[in-house]
Amino acid sequence: MKNLQMPVIERIELMTSRVPLPKGPWGDQIHHVTDIEVSIVDVYGSNGLVGTGFSHTSGWCGTTISALIKEIIPDVIGQRLSPRGLWHRSYKHVHDVGGAGVTTHALSALDIAYWDLLGKTLNTPIIDILGRVRDKVPLYGSGINLHLSVEEVIEQVKEWKAKGYFAAKVKVGKPTLEEDVERLTKIQEAVPYFPLAVDANQGWNFPQALQAFKAFDHLNLLWIEEPLPSDDITGHIHLRERVNTPIALGENVYNVNQFAQYIEGNAADFIQADLGRVGGITGYLDIAAVARAHNLPMTPHFVMELSASLLTTVPNISYSEMTDGGTWSDLRIFKSAGREENGYYIPSELPGHGIILDREYLEKYKI
The missing domain is CATH 3.20.20.120 (Enolase-like C-terminal domain)
Structure with a gap:
């Protein structure tokens, strides 16, 4: 039996949305939240399948996260699908601007999409x-x-x-x-x-x-x-x-x-x-x-x-x-x-x- 060939990443599309809270603002000791901002990525594989990932913030800086995702994308286009390998490749790529926070938010959206694409490639739930x-x-x-x-x-x-x-x-x-x-x-x-x-x-x-x-x-x-x-x-x-x-x-x-x-x-x-x-x-x-x-x-x-x-x-x-x-x-x-x-x-x-x-x-x- 031949080994299944993993696809390569052909392109990545990005969208950022500011989603309102349907029941009104959230609040606690230090927050007043009116929206959830969501960075959404679609990773297109050479096999014709698409993996979707996302990250989020409590109403602000979603565009900052998406801007970093845009910086990462050119480095992963053409790479073989491997969630862990791509994660460490990108973490090394962005680490100089911060080892945590915006960088890990951006990696979250991409990583979830990679795993989703892997599951679809294998026709199997990630779990x-x-x-x-x-x-x-x-x-x-x-x-x-x-x-x-x-x-x-x-x-x-x-x-x-x-x-x-x-x-x-x-x-x-x-x-x-x-x-x-x-x-x-x-x-x-x-x-x-x-x-x-x-x-x-x-x-x-x-x-x-x-x-x-x-x-x-x-x-x-x-x-x-x-x-x-x-x-x-x-x-x-x-x-x-x-x-x-x-x-x-x-x-x-x-x-x-x-x-x-x-x-x-x-x-x-x-x-x-x-x-x-x-x-x-x-x-x-x-x-x-x-x-x-x-x-x-x-x-x-x-x-x-x-x-x-x-x-x-x-x-x-x-x-x-x-x-x-x-x-x-x-x-x-x-x-x-x-x-x-x-x-x-x-x-x-x-x-x-x-x-x-x-x-x-x-x-x-x-x-």
Whole structure:
């Protein structure tokens, strides 16, 4: 039997869209988000197939990421399809302008497209190429709800539990810690025996974070997320040494070296890498391997439809995040993907990543 010849990359097309939030702005301690900007790439292979990838930002700098993608494209045209090989080729190419951040966002869009094209070339779902370890992934409900009343948040959490989700996450960062404690206490009283995590969105300095952890200690929270600015690795290490509640982070950490420093410093308990920010599937799998070596669970941020799909191939997981009103199907970025069922996500069985974009809607909001 002859070996299947991998296609070469003939051309790459790029589009950037600014997608509005259908239910109004999102807010937390440090953000006010009205749109999600999405950089979309279509990689055309010499076999006539097309792989699609994407990256995202919270409403700004999408065109900056797309500009870097344009710089990378000429270097990969004519290259043989090999996601890992292309990733490392491009990372070396762009590293001098930054090893993480815009560079890894740009690589994410390309890398996801490469893997999608590989799956379509082999007529196989990516998750089977990588090797499934499970058929479905548990979800937790996540709300961008700091602006909501406690009664509204309670109804949100009750709905998540009724849908079969395995835990809930809510925002903290009210003007006083007493108000945060009161809200969390009421949530736990209204929805007992349901694991509860909180997200501080990098909103505290070190003394504030230490005080908050102490104030929340009796609540036995599942985790406290992003208590400090995400690039303060030393601060997180010192904080974790002094508190009891687990720390979750990763949505604003961008490469395997940064994650390794957090993990080896015992500063993170739940690893929340974002596929659209860490260099795509290749970058994510590298981070998952480091986490697995330290017996820590992957608990990815955002883009549930792809993140949860990929978790079927990762041995060390906890849950995938279902952002209420913020899945990419809710935002109409995706036209079709896998499906939710009784608190689990079940991936698409189509070749590649199995996700179909809503091109007409995205074209409407093209930048």
